[in-house]
Amino acid sequence: MTEIINNSTLGIVDNDPLVASAIQSLLVETCVPIQILWTATSAEQALDTMKTPSQRPQAVLTDIAMPGMNGAELAHHIKKQYTDIAVIGISAFLDSENEKRYGTQWSDAFYAIIPKEIPTIQLVRTIGKAIGNGEVASWTGKSINSMRLSGKELQIIANYARGFATSTIARQLKISEASVKTYARRAFEKLHVHSRAEAVAVCVRNGWI
Incomplete structure (x- = not known):
């Protein structure tokens, strides 16, 4: 604590x-x-x-x-x-x-x-x-900087914020859907959140996307 x-x-x-x-x-x-x-x-x-x-x-x-x-x-x-x-x-x-x-x-x-x-x-x-x-x-x-997402993680959260599905993001970034989910999971862990909506909210609040 x-x-x-x-x-x-x-x-x-x-x-x-x-x-x-x-x-x-x-x-x-x-x-x-x-x-x-x-x-x-x-x-x-x-x-x-x-x-x-x-x-x-x-x-x-x-x-x-x-x-x-x-x-x-x-x-x-x-x-x-x-x-x-x-x-x-x-x-x-x-x-x-x-x-x-x-x-x-x-x-x-x-x-x-x-x-x-x-x-x-x-x-x-x-x-x-x-x-x-x-x-x-x-x-x-x-403390916020210590939670800063990688470029790929931030890119994926930004795409979720635009309403894109995992499959669409995978095609755009030319990676597998499993990789998109892995990057998203890492972002969730860094941001201490449990959903895409929460991750998007934190990133928008901090001016990252």
Whole structure:
């Protein structure tokens, strides 16, 4: 088990538990210098969790578009109750569309608002800047580099991302289908994933494909 030597802490909020879990897994598996204290599937659950002092992270990463209390409202609540917690919003929408949904003051309580598909290094550095931790803000992603795929492995994952079947990839690369599967399996092991979809997601998230 990797020992966490950095005391930077984070809470993750997304109404889709799969998304929250995926973000947590990505950060853990790439050994970023941040401890994930908890994930929550609603703003209300996050606020309830933070009533316990030991569960108050230095930063909260929250989806903006959530049913019930949305991310902007959560950010305002946190800013009012816990002035030392930085809130970072994640959104799939353009700023203008968010303004239409939440008003022109929607972004006031956020330290930053970032796209959901932001590369991991940029995400980590944004968190580091938000909490004033220079080590995290300048993280180089060395652990990600250690997982870097070979050219052939990356090429095969990229082709899976395009929707190509194993047989098609084998013909294009002029190798056997068994070889394609072997390269894919090696990629899965390096990325600590169990499926093509997960491998594609990690590679896209890190800006490799």
